[in-house]
Amino acid sequence: MSRFIQLHLLTSYPPSNLNRDDTGRPKTALVGDANRLRISSQSLKRAWRTSEVFEAAVGNNLGTRTKQMGKQVYEKLCAGGLPEKVARDWAKEIAKQFGKLKSDKKVENNTDLEIEQLAHFSPDEQEAIAALIATLIERKGSLTEEETKTALQLLSYPRRAVDIAMFGRMLADNPQFNMEAAVQVAHAITVHRAAVEDDFFSAVDDLNQSSNTGAGHIGEHGYGAGLFYLYLCIDHALLKSNLGDDDGLTARALEGLVCAVTQVSPTGMQNSFASRSRASYVLAEKGDQQPRSLAQAFLKPIKPWGEEGMLDMAVKALETRNQNIDAVYGACADARYLLNVETPVGNLAELVQFVTTA
Structure with a gap:
């Protein structure tokens, strides 16, 4: 059994406000001297573990x-x-x-x-x-x-709660019942410079149309759009141990996670933006080597040039970084699986099989 499973995803979101800060605007981060849109790991994990996709795989093996x-x-x-x-x-x-x-x-x-x-x-x-x-x-x-x-x-x-086994729990007064998280989730960031823009909107009062302005309410929402890179590291051995060495439940947990990560979007302001997306690109890796993120591929913001699109350039940058790290440190994984919607290469069923048979 490979100890580590790593997932690298590129997902494009249209105008949206998936994860808000304390002012109600999309969260951001300064990376490589460029402002990026950001989706926190807490927001992502909440969306995944409460999704129907995740529940379909793990059944009632979920905590509250x-x-x-x-x-x-x-x-x-x-x-x-x-x-x-x-x-x-x-x-x-x-x-x-x-x-x-x-x-x-x-x-x-x-x-x-x-x-x-x-x-x-x-x-x-x-x-x-x-x-x-x-x-x-x-x-x-x-x-x-x-x-x-x-x-x-x-x-x-807890031995039956898949979400606790994956994302851990802490009980300050009873640490003997704590559980170490088996899944580490990075904050998703755009691979390019991104700005938070303002959407000014108005609403008409259906019972008061005598006004020339026609506006019964006016307001403003922040939003942004971008291609996000997301990294996950799964300690397969720890996940299995957390679930009481139950191979069947461990496999179902991994299946639920892969299906949710690739298909489920954070729920923030979906009624206003309908910004539901699926991953355009997934690189899955497994092995016993020390894990590493490939976020450094995007320290220099991606900028489309000529006929080459944003996604193609991001994929090229990510794969180049992966090859360069392998060249310097040795192979960082024993096996890899690629899913690319644009090509198209791979499919979800094979991706699930690759991860669950790690």
């Missing part, structure tokens, strides 16, 4: 990331007939097993049941919580001290 599990427990206990105070006390006890409860406690909107930080609950942990809720309803909230101590041992080392 939330601060509000205590609220959900409270509502279920109340619905099961427990008095409000008893339900609230139990909900707090259950929630704080996964993190500190919020300090600004407000009973009226149930924020006293929320934990401070997002916690990623594995399927096993969610099942354990559900079983405890059923027991509490059956026993009308009454457990002995010893039963309570045992029942509240809800945390477990």
